[in-house]
Amino acid sequence: MxxxxxxxRNIFRQRRRSAFTILTMVGGFVLFSLALSISEGTYATxxxxxxxxxxxxxxxxxxxxxxxxxxxxxxxxxxxxNEQLKKIPGVSSWTPRAYSASLASKDKKTAISKIIGISPDxxxxxxxxxxKLKEGRYLNxxxxxxxxxxxxxxxxxxxxLNLGEEFVLVGQGADGSISNDIFKVVGxxxxxxxxxxxxxxxxxxxxxxxxxxxxxGFHEVTIVLNDYKKSxxxxxxxxxxxxxxxxxxxxxxxxxxxxxxxxxxxxFEKRGMRICLIVIVIIVAIGVxxxxxxxxxxxxxxxxxxxxxxxxxxxxxxxxxxxxxGLAIISIILGFIISFTINYWVSIHGIDxxxxxxxxxxxxxxxxxxxxxxxxxxxxxxxxxxxxxxxxFPAVRAMRIIPVEAMRMS
Amino acid sequence: xxxxxxxxxxxxxxxxNVIKTYISGEIEVAALNKINIAIKKGEFTAIAGPSGSGKxxxxxxxxxxxxxxxxxxYINEMPISNMSGNExxxxxxxxxxxxxxxYNLIPVLTVKENIEYIMLIQGIPEEERLHRVNEILxxxxxxxxxxxRPAQLSGGQxxxxxxxxxVVSRPAIILADEPTANLDSKTANNLIDMMKSLNExxxxxxxxxxxxxxxxxxxxxxxxxxxxxxxSDN
Numbered sequence: 001m002x003x004x005x006x007x008x009r010n011i012f013r014q015r016r017r018s019a020f021t022i023l024t025m026v027g028g029f030v031l032f033s034l035a036l037s038i039s040e041g042t043y044a045t046x047x048x049x050x051x052x053x054x055x056x057x058x059x060x061x062x063x064x065x066x067x068x069x070x071x072x073x074x075x076x077x078x079x080x081x082n083e084q085l086k087k088i089p090g091v092s093s094w095t096p097r098a099y100s101a102s103l104a105s106k107d108k109k110t111a112i113s114k115i116i117g118i119s120p121d122x123x124x125x126x127x128x129x130x131x132k133l134k135e136g137r138y139l140n141x142x143x144x145x146x147x148x149x150x151x152x153x154x155x156x157x158x159x160x161l162n163l164g165e166e167f168v169l170v171g172q173g174a175d176g177s178i179s180n181d182i183f184k185v186v187g188x189x190x191x192x193x194x195x196x197x198x199x200x201x202x203x204x205x206x207x208x209x210x211x212x213x214x215x216x217g218f219h220e221v222t223i224v225l226n227d228y229k230k231s232x233x234x235x236x237x238x239x240x241x242x243x244x245x246x247x248x249x250x251x252x253x254x255x256x257x258x259x260x261x262x263x264x265x266x267x268f269e270k271r272g273m274r275i276c277l278i279v280i281v282i283i284v285a286i287g288v289x290x291x292x293x294x295x296x297x298x299x300x301x302x303x304x305x306x307x308x309x310x311x312x313x314x315x316x317x318x319x320x321x322x323x324x325x326g327l328a329i330i331s332i333i334l335g336f337i338i339s340f341t342i343n344y345w346v347s348i349h350g351i352d353x354x355x356x357x358x359x360x361x362x363x364x365x366x367x368x369x370x371x372x373x374x375x376x377x378x379x380x381x382x383x384x385x386x387x388x389x390x391x392x393f394p395a396v397r398a399m400r401i402i403p404v405e406a407m408r409m410s
Numbered sequence: 411x412x413x414x415x416x417x418x419x420x421x422x423x424x425x426x427n428v429i430k431t432y433i434s435g436e437i438e439v440a441a442l443n444k445i446n447i448a449i450k451k452g453e454f455t456a457i458a459g460p461s462g463s464g465k466x467x468x469x470x471x472x473x474x475x476x477x478x479x480x481x482x483x484y485i486n487e488m489p490i491s492n493m494s495g496n497e498x499x500x501x502x503x504x505x506x507x508x509x510x511x512x513y514n515l516i517p518v519l520t521v522k523e524n525i526e527y528i529m530l531i532q533g534i535p536e537e538e539r540l541h542r543v544n545e546i547l548x549x550x551x552x553x554x555x556x557x558x559r560p561a562q563l564s565g566g567q568x569x570x571x572x573x574x575x576x577v578v579s580r581p582a583i584i585l586a587d588e589p590t591a592n593l594d595s596k597t598a599n600n601l602i603d604m605m606k607s608l609n610e611x612x613x614x615x616x617x618x619x620x621x622x623x624x625x626x627x628x629x630x631x632x633x634x635x636x637x638x639x640x641x642s643d644n
Binding site: 002005006009010013301302305306307308309310311312313314315403404407 | 504523
């Protein structure tokens with residue numbers, strides 16, 4: 001209690017110096033917190049956009065389809081999967097898809113296109129394709145098979161396709177036949193050079209199944225969760241549930257596996273950011289160390305007197321550590337208030353990049369902060385323990401002071 | 411009374427052939443040479459001598475702040491010269507009171523807290539501590555100043571607090587290193603009177619290292635050091 005009192009009062013003894021130290025630590029805390037908030041916020045935005053735009057958080061395929069996609073690796077047990085997915089809390093929505101490569105042509109122009117058969121209503125509940133239309137309309141859910149399609153911006157550009165115009169798709173049927181048909185453009189998607197869906201061609205799943213001779217087969221169920229952070233955990237749970245339901249020919253994959261390149265880019269950039277965080281920690285550490293060393297130099301005589309009066313060295317040690325802890329606690333409280341305010345503002349308004357940047361093939365124009373516990377807990381722990389850690393050396397020096405020599409300095 | 415005659419088993423403090431040497435460059439300098447002294451309970455003794463005679467060195471050895479090159483210092487028949495670390499800290503805390511030339515109060519503590527400090531680290535219960543603090547504040551005439559910080563006191567008042575701090579934990583002996591050196595004549599006289607009074611009324615043992623003729627005049631015994639040896643002891 002006594003050493004706590006002395007340590008606390010010592011904080012206010014050299015007010016200007018303590019204020020400077022607190023300022024250094026608060027600055028470090030705020031920068032640290034903001035960096036984490038923006039990093040997580042930006043990636044959360046990108047991941048949400050990325051996954052909800054197309055990939056989803058989880059996908060179910062026939063085993064081996066993801067490694068080596070093939071028209072023939074289709075699945076037909078949609079009703080069973082539907083029942084399984086309904087049972088799992090945390091699953092927001094899901095939709096079946098069928099895929100194939102095809103050759104698209106109009107007049108004398110040809111282009112490679114990826115056919116994606118979708119269930120229009122379920123797809124619009126699951127992904128944001130409906131919101132990505134640049135012009136035209138979305139596909140209608142219909143019991144009658146129709147030849148309406150939505151095309152990506154790239155395909156429309158290459159084939160000079162406009163709304164209402166027709167073009168030919170040539171592909172391969174699952175029965176070995178060559179399939180071809182005329183399709184009518186009802187919608188064109190937005191897209192820039194980074195867009196991954198530039199050459200996609202969306203059509204009703206029933207049309208795709210007919211065109212590709214799949215009967216009622218499809219290649220994928222795309223699933224969106226309430227919380228993307230639980231993707232890997234949910235993938236395991238769903239895999240186990242399918243196994244328990246004796247469905248052993250399917251695999252459940254989470255988005256970090258499905259979009260490995262994007263995920264790895266994100267992880268790599270996060271690692272790069274750690275260097276910035278380490279620099280912040282070093283600045284804080286040097287600031288605190290400087291203050292504590294100066295303090296000890298100034299108070300050498302005082303520590304000598306305390307030792308002469310019978311104070312044990314360990315008490316001197318704790319006196320210095322507690323003083324640093326006090327400075328750190330004040331800094332953390334101030335840092336929390338300031339960084340919460342800044343992070344909140346950035347999470348609402350964002351900070352615009354001078355030009356769009358590409359993260360894993362996805363274009364972003366604004367970085368947003370994210371208010372999450374880690375953005376405050378990590379800087380709190382780092383600031384507190386950095387302050388304590390750098391105080392150990394000066395505190396050990398102080399506890400080793402020889403009283404006679406220390407008092408001679410007065 | 412010779413030094414030999416004063417060495418008896420009921421001494422509060424005694425030394426046996428204490429020698430202290432320093433290395434200055436390549437030369438060994440003897441600061442103290444075969445010092446044998448004994449202080450009994452209730453004494454009011456001054457160690458005097460010119461600058462460089464070894465007064466402060468002797469006081470440092472007697473208080474356990476420094477170790478003799480050879481010889482032994484006993485306090486309450488405990489050889490302190492061989493103690494180390496926490497043992498010596500605890501011994502100083504429980505048996506020795508210090509009064510320094512520059513007061514050396516803890517600036518962030520109030521007068522009361524400064525006086526209470528040693529009792530706190532001794533683990534004396536709060537009620538007893540407060541009782542003793544109030545009593546000693548009356549003795550040193552600082553009842554009204556209890557909640558002030560050292561910086562708000564004059565030099566004389568600070569030294570009174572230092573005396574109170576030294577006395578309040580009831581040590582075996584109080585070692586005072588030039589306690590009047592930074593004070594004006596009137597304040598110094600008052601303090602000497604106060605310490606003399608504490609010595610006479612409460613039987614507190616004082617040992618001074620001093621140049622101050624006034625302290626020597628009030629002391630019942632004056633040990634004169636010269637070139638590291640006892641020149642006289644009367």
